[in-house]
Amino acid sequence: MSTETLVATGNKAHSHGPGSPVPLQARSERPTSYDVDVFPVPNGREEEWRFTPIKALKGLFEDTEPTETPKIDASGPERVTIETVVADALKVLTPQDRPSAIAWKQSPSALAVRIPNEAELTEPVHVNVASLGGRGYTHLIIEAGRHSRGLVIIDHTGAGELASNVEIKVGDGAELRVVSIQQGDHDSLHLAQHDSLVGRDAKLKHVVVTLGGKVVRINANVRYAGPGGDAEFLGVYFAEGGQHHEHRLFVDHEATNCKSNVLYKGALAGDHARSVWIGDVLIRAAAEGTDTFELNRNLVLTEGARADSVPNLEIETGEIEGAGHASATGRFDDEQLFYLQARGIPEDAARRLVVSGFFNDIIGKIGVPEVVEHLHEVIETKLARTAELSASAKAALGQ
Amino acid sequence: MATLEIRDLHVSVDTENGPKEILRGVDLTIAGGQTHAIMGPNGSGKSTLAYSIAGHPKYNVTSGTVTLDGEDVLDMAVDERARAGLFLAMQYPVEVPGVSVSNFLRTAKTAIDGEAPKLRTWVKDVNKALSDLDMDSDFGNRNVNEGFSGGEKKRHEIVQLELLNPKIAILDETDSGLDIDALKIVSTGVNRFAEKGDKGVLLITHYTRILRYIKPDFVHVFVDGKVAEEGGAELADELEANGYERFLKAAAK
Numbered sequence: 028m029s030t031e032t033l034v035a036t037g038n039k040a041h042s043h044g045p046g047s048p049v050p051l052q053a054r055s056e057r058p059t060s061y062d063v064d065v066f067p068v069p070n071g072r073e074e075e076w077r078f079t080p081i082k083a084l085k086g087l088f089e090d091t092e093p094t095e096t097p098k099i100d101a102s103g104p105e106r107v108t109i110e111t112v113v114a115d116a117l118k119v120l121t122p123q124d125r126p127s128a129i130a131w132k133q134s135p136s137a138l139a140v141r142i143p144n145e146a147e148l149t150e151p152v153h154v155n156v157a158s159l160g161g162r163g164y165t166h167l168i169i170e171a172g173r174h175s176r177g178l179v180i181i182d183h184t185g186a187g188e189l190a191s192n193v194e195i196k197v198g199d200g201a202e203l204r205v206v207s208i209q210q211g212d213h214d215s216l217h218l219a220q221h222d223s224l225v226g227r228d229a230k231l232k233h234v235v236v237t238l239g240g241k242v243v244r245i246n247a248n249v250r251y252a253g254p255g256g257d258a259e260f261l262g263v264y265f266a267e268g269g270q271h272h273e274h275r276l277f278v279d280h281e282a283t284n285c286k287s288n289v290l291y292k293g294a295l296a297g298d299h300a301r302s303v304w305i306g307d308v309l310i311r312a313a314a315e316g317t318d319t320f321e322l323n324r325n326l327v328l329t330e331g332a333r334a335d336s337v338p339n340l341e342i343e344t345g346e347i348e349g350a351g352h353a354s355a356t357g358r359f360d361d362e363q364l365f366y367l368q369a370r371g372i373p374e375d376a377a378r379r380l381v382v383s384g385f386f387n388d389i390i391g392k393i394g395v396p397e398v399v400e401h402l403h404e405v406i407e408t409k410l411a412r413t414a415e416l417s418a419s420a421k422a423a424l425g426q
Numbered sequence: 427m428a429t430l431e432i433r434d435l436h437v438s439v440d441t442e443n444g445p446k447e448i449l450r451g452v453d454l455t456i457a458g459g460q461t462h463a464i465m466g467p468n469g470s471g472k473s474t475l476a477y478s479i480a481g482h483p484k485y486n487v488t489s490g491t492v493t494l495d496g497e498d499v500l501d502m503a504v505d506e507r508a509r510a511g512l513f514l515a516m517q518y519p520v521e522v523p524g525v526s527v528s529n530f531l532r533t534a535k536t537a538i539d540g541e542a543p544k545l546r547t548w549v550k551d552v553n554k555a556l557s558d559l560d561m562d563s564d565f566g567n568r569n570v571n572e573g574f575s576g577g578e579k580k581r582h583e584i585v586q587l588e589l590l591n592p593k594i595a596i597l598d599e600t601d602s603g604l605d606i607d608a609l610k611i612v613s614t615g616v617n618r619f620a621e622k623g624d625k626g627v628l629l630i631t632h633y634t635r636i637l638r639y640i641k642p643d644f645v646h647v648f649v650d651g652k653v654a655e656e657g658g659a660e661l662a663d664e665l666e667a668n669g670y671e672r673f674l675k676a677a678a679k
C-alpha cells in the first residue's frame with residue numbers, strides 16, 4: 028500500500044465565463060491509495076464530488092464483489108501482445124477515489140496491451156468493453172515500448188454500472204495515442220480513472236469521447252517520467268437531457284522541459300443535461316521549461332442544460348516556457364443562425380453547421396478517421412433528436 | 427420583372443419597457459433594373475428595415491406587407507426569403523467559428539439552387555468571385571468572417587452576392603469602413619451584379635461617395651422610421667451639402 032499526497036500551493040481565483048462560480052479548489056491533501064478504506068463513502072460535499080450526482084452512484088461506492096464480468100474483446104496487429112496479467116503488474120495508477128480503489132481491489136487481474144519496443148503499428152488496437160447490465164470492474168494496462176508508435180481505441184458500451192482503471196505507460200521516445208469512447212446506454216453508469224506516465228521525449232495523445240451514459244465521470248491524470256515529454260489531452264462530449272458528463276484532469280509537471288496541452292469541448296442539449304470539467308495543472312518547483320495550456324469550451328444548445336468549468340493552474344517555478352488556461356461557456360448564438368439562414372440554409376442544417384463548426388478544431392486534432400467519422404454521425408443524431416424535441420416543445424406551446 | 431413591394435410597414439422591437447416602434451409606415455417599391463439609395467441619420471431605422479425584410483427574429487412586424495413578386499415575404503422563414511431571391515449584405519457580418527468559407531458558400535449555393543453546384547465550375551466560380559473582390563483564394567479555407575478585417579467582411583458579403591445571385595439585394599452600409607480602393611472594388615461588384623439584368627438593389631448608406639460609383643435611380647431620405655422624401659440622384663447631392671436638418675425639422679413638427 029502506498030499513499031501519496033499531492034500538494035498544490037497558492038491557489039488563485041479565476042473567472043470562468045458568464046455565471047459560473049469561482050471556487051477555491053485545492054489539489055492539496057488529496058490522498059491516493061490502493062486501500063478502499065482511505066476513501067469514505069462520499070456525501071457530495073467533498074470538493075471532488077460536489078458536482079457529481081452521487082445518489083445515482085451508490086452501487087459503485089459499495090465495496091462488494093462485482094455482479095458481472097464485463098465482456099472485453101481485444102484485438103490488434105500481430106506484434107502487440109494482449110494478455111491477462113496480475114493487477115499490480117505496472118502500478119502507474121494509484122486510485123484517487125473510492126470507486127477506483129474498489130475497482131482495483133475487485134478486479135484481481137488486468138488486461139495488458141503491450142506494444143513492443145520500436146514497433147510501429149499501422150493498424151489500431153481495439154479494446155471493446157461491454158457492460159452487460161450488472162455491476163462490473165475493469166482494469167486495463169497499456170504499455171508502449173521504447174520508440175514504438177501505436178494507437179489504442181477503447182470503446183465502452185452497454186447497460187450496467189462500470190468502474191474502470193486504465194494505466195498507460197509511454198516508453199522513452201515512444202508515440203502513443205489512446206482513445207477512450209464512452210457510449211453506454213441511457214441508464215448506464217461509468218466511472219473511470221486513467222493514469223498516464225509519459226517517458227523521456229515521449230508523446231502521448233489521450234482522447235476522451237463521451238457520448239452516452241447517464242453518469243460518466245473520468246479522472247485523467249498524467250505524470251512525466253523524464254524530461255522532454257509531451258502530452259496532449261483532448262476531449263469531446265455531448266450531454267443530452269438527463270445525462271451527466273464529468274471530466275477531471277490533473278497534469279502534474281515535475282520533470283523539466285515537458286509539454287502539456289489540454290483541449291476539451293462539449294455541447295449540451297435538453298433538460299438537465301449537465302457537464303463538469305475540472306482542469307488542474309500543477310507545475311512543481313523542479314519543472315523548469317514547462318509549457319502548458321488548457322482550454323475548455325462548452326456550447327449550451329437549449330434551456331435547462333448546464334455546464335461547469337473550472338480550470339486551475341498552480342505554478343511553483345518562474346522558469347517556464349509558458350502556462351495558460353481559458354474556459355468559456357456560451358449559449359448557441361442566434362446571430363450565427365440568422366446569418367446562415369439569411370443565405371438560404373434551412374434552420375436545421377444551419378444549426379448543424381454551427382455545432383460542427385464548434386467541434387471542428389478538436390475533431391481535426393483527434394486525427395483518427397474511424398473515431399472522427401463515428402463522432403460526426405453521433406453528433407448528427409443528437410442534433411436531430413434535439414431539433415425534434417424543440418419542435419415538439421414548440422408545438423405543445425402552440426407556437 | 428422582379429419586384430419587392432413594402433407597404434405601410436410598421437416594426438417594433440421588444441425593450442425592457444415594452445415594445446418600441448421603430449418603423450412607422452414604410453412604403454417602398456424596388457423593381458428589377460432599379461437601384462435605390464436610402465440615406466438617413468443614425469438611428470432612423472435603416473438597418474431595422476433591412477433586417478425586417480430579411481426576417482431577423484428581433485424585429486416584430488406589427489402591420490403592413492412585404493411581397494416579392496406578389497408572394498408574402500413576411501410569412502416566410504429567414505431561409506425561405508433567401509431562397510425566394512432576397513439577399514441582405516449586413517452592416518455587421520457575423521463570425522461563424524469552425525465553418526470554412528468554402529463550406530459555407532457551397533452549402534448556401536446548394537440551398538439556394540436546390541441542388542449542389544457542379545464541383546469543377548464551382549471551384550472556378552468561387553475563386554473568380556474572390557479574386558474579383560480582391561480577396562486571396564486562401565479565404566476559402568478560413569472560417570466565415572473570423573478574424574476578417576472590417577473591409578474584408580464587407581467584400582466577403584459581395585462575394586456572396588455575386589455567387590448566390592439573388593433577385594433583390596439590400597446592402598446595409600456595405601460602403602462604410604472601406605478605403606477608397608476597396609470602395610471601388612465593392613462598387614464594381616455591385617454593378618456587375620446589377621448588370622445581370624432584372625436585379626433590384628437597395629443601397630443603405632450615409633455617404634454620397636459610393637453613389638459616385640453606383641448610380642442610384644432613386645434616393646429616399648429616411649427619417650424617424652419612414653421615408654421623408656424621395657427624389658433622384660440630385661437629392662443625394664443636396665443631403666451632402668445641407669445634411670438632414672430640413673427633414674428632421676419637418677419630422678419634429
Ligand SMILES: Nc1ncnc2c1ncn2[C@@H]1O[C@H](COP(=O)(O)OP(=O)(O)OP(=O)(O)O)[C@@H](O)[C@H]1O
Nearest residue numbers: 439440441446448467468469470471472473474475
Ligand atoms: N432592443 C432595442 N431597444 C431599444 N431600442 C432599440 C433596440 N433595437 C434597436 N433600437 C433602436 O432602433 C433605432 C433604429 O436602429 P437602426 O439600427 O435601424 O438604425 P439605423 O438607421 O440603421 O442607424 P445607423 O445609421 O446608425 O446604422 C435606434 O434608435 C436603436 O437604438
Ligand SMILES: [Mg+2]
Nearest residue numbers: 472473474517
Ligand atoms: Mg444601420
